[in-house]
Amino acid sequence: MIMVTNTIRVKKGHGESVAERFTGSKGVAESPGFVRMEVLFTEGLEDHDELKVCTTWATKAAFEAWVNSDSFRQAHAHRGKKTEGEGEAKESVLLGSEMTTYRVLVTK
Template structure:
C-alpha cells in the first residue's frame, strides 16, 4: 500500500471550513487503486490549525495515475483555491506502507 498526506495549514478557527469542503469529493473515490481518504485535524496548535488529508492507495502507480486524471484536475482547479484565502500553506508527504495491523 501507499499513503500520501497533505498537511494543510489554515488560519486559526478555519479547520472546520476546510473539512466541510472535502465532504463533496470530485471523483477520487472512483479512481483505480484508491482505498480510502481520511481527514485528520491536528490538536494543540497555537498559531494556526492544520488539516492533514490522508489518502491510501493500492500502490504508488495508482496515486500517480490519479494525479494525471481529469478528476484530479477538476478537484484542484484554481477557481476553487481562490476562495480559500484562509489557507496559509501546505506540505505533502508520501509513504510506502511497511506494516499494517487491523483489529
C-alpha cells in the same frame, strides 16, 4: 501499498470548514487503486489550524494516475485562490501545504 499525506495549514478558525470540503470528494473515491481517505485535525495549535489529508493507494502508480487525472484538476481548480462571496472577493484561508509519501509496511 502507499499512503500520501497532504498537510494543509489554514488560518485559525477555518480548519473544520476546510475539512468539510472533503466530504464530497467523490472523484478520488472512484479512482482505480484508491483504498481510503481520512482527514485529521491537529489539536493544540495556537497560530493556525492544520489538517492532514491521508489517502491510501494500492500502488504509487495508482496515486500518480489520480494526480494526473482530469478529476484531480477539477477537484483542485480553486485551491488557494480568492473566492467570491456576496459580491465581494474573500481572501484565501490557505497558508500552505506539504505532501509526503509513505510506503505502508504494516497494516492490521
